[in-house]
Amino acid sequence: MVGIVFASHGGLAEGVKDSVSMVFGDQPDVTAVSLLPSMAPENFRAALDSAVAGLSEPENVLVLIDLWGGTPFNQTSAALADHSGWALVTGLNLPMAIEACASRGAAKSARDLAGQLMVEGRRGVRVLPEDLAPQPKRVSAASTAAHAAPAPAGEGGLQIKWTRIDSRLLHGQVAMAWSKEIRPDRIIVVSDNVAHDELRKNLITQAAPPGIKANVCPVSKLIQIAHDSRFARTTALLLFETPQDVVRVIEGGVPLEHINVGSMAHSAGKIAINDTVSIDAQDAEAFKQLHDRGCRLGWQKVPADHEEPVWPLVEKSGLLS
The missing domain is CATH 3.40.50.510 (Phosphotransferase system, mannose-type IIA component)
Structure with missing residues (x-):
């Protein structure tokens, strides 16, 4: 059975x-x-x-x-x-x-x-009164053609709407809560490790919420497309595993002013600075670099939560030399 x-x-x-x-x-x-x-x-x-x-x-x-x-x-x-x-x-x-x-x-x-x-x-999904159920829409040939036509590339590059550090990458909070709040065209996981791991890469692609594409790229590739005018009409939610990779992207000339910190998993050598974020000395130094560059670092698990500043927690951790 x-x-x-x-x-x-x-x-x-x-x-x-x-x-x-x-x-x-x-x-x-x-x-x-x-x-x-x-x-x-x-x-x-x-x-x-x-x-x-x-x-x-x-x-x-x-x-x-x-x-x-x-x-x-x-x-x-x-x-x-x-x-x-x-x-x-x-x-x-x-x-x-x-x-x-x-x-x-x-x-x-x-x-x-x-x-x-x-x-x-x-x-099993029904509604009463039954006339509240959505009716199929008729799509004209002109409308279909308009939607099929590719949009011309604009000036600038990728439109980054949100940047999040989350060691779990694309999971329920991101796929359901943040994607509905931010409404990006794409969710892009920026990680050299994941980009070279076909299994993790495929799982992330499969986990994309309806209507949004999920991609994985190494840090160097993200820096390229961030300045590519062909992506000027594309809006993106960026996901990073580590603050170190965020530093590398900014050093590559990509302006990121606000970093949402969701979850950083605990492992050997790391200490917890709040309920969901654990860091080591390397993480702390990366956060310091982001802070010194003027980035706003905010801890917020889901959109409904109140954002709390991360930098004071890093300062109190005792990990900075």
Whole structure:
């Protein structure tokens, strides 16, 4: 039988599992994995692996995930490379979950079941009064031609709307919250390491939110396109893993006046300066260079949060020589 894993940010996955139990009773080989605020991506992956290990057929597993591009999606998508019998579907809702449990007995495999759930999940989204549902728009030939015509390149270069340091790069907060707030044409991950890692590069490209393209480029390439007039009509949200790479981009002549700091993961040799940011001496020196160049450094996880200054936290860290 196909094993089912519900995966989400917060308690949604556990809630869906509980709701399915109300309809069908307790189900064998159904489990839930939640990404909690205190968890790093690798902690979620470990929880996912542990949950799947408890299923009777750990190589025949369907993972139903809340949203495309978040940490649960990214970590599960990476796991698919090592598990040819797994499949994942995003947009987790109760009709989808109920259909999965009702139909898995007849399904040959997790991959066969995944295709069925796309239809049922969409059917479960309804509105009352029914006339509130959007109607298909008629598109004239003239309008189609106008949209198909390429825009002429303008003066200047890439229009950078937002710059963020986040060691998780493209995850749920960026894909859903910041992209809706900033509304860029592209999300560009600027990292030499990721640009040379085909697996991470592909995962980031897949994680792009609807209507926005995601690209990965090394620092040198970003400096080039930032001054290329062919990109003058393109708006971008830049994502960096480290403040050191931001310094390199500014040294390359790209003006960045405001740096949003989201998350910098803790590792050996780093100290926490607040709930989500851990730095070492090299990070502190890079932040000093950014501060000395007049960059505003603000810590803000999501748009709804109040921005707090980062530089005073760096000064108090004791890491500056």
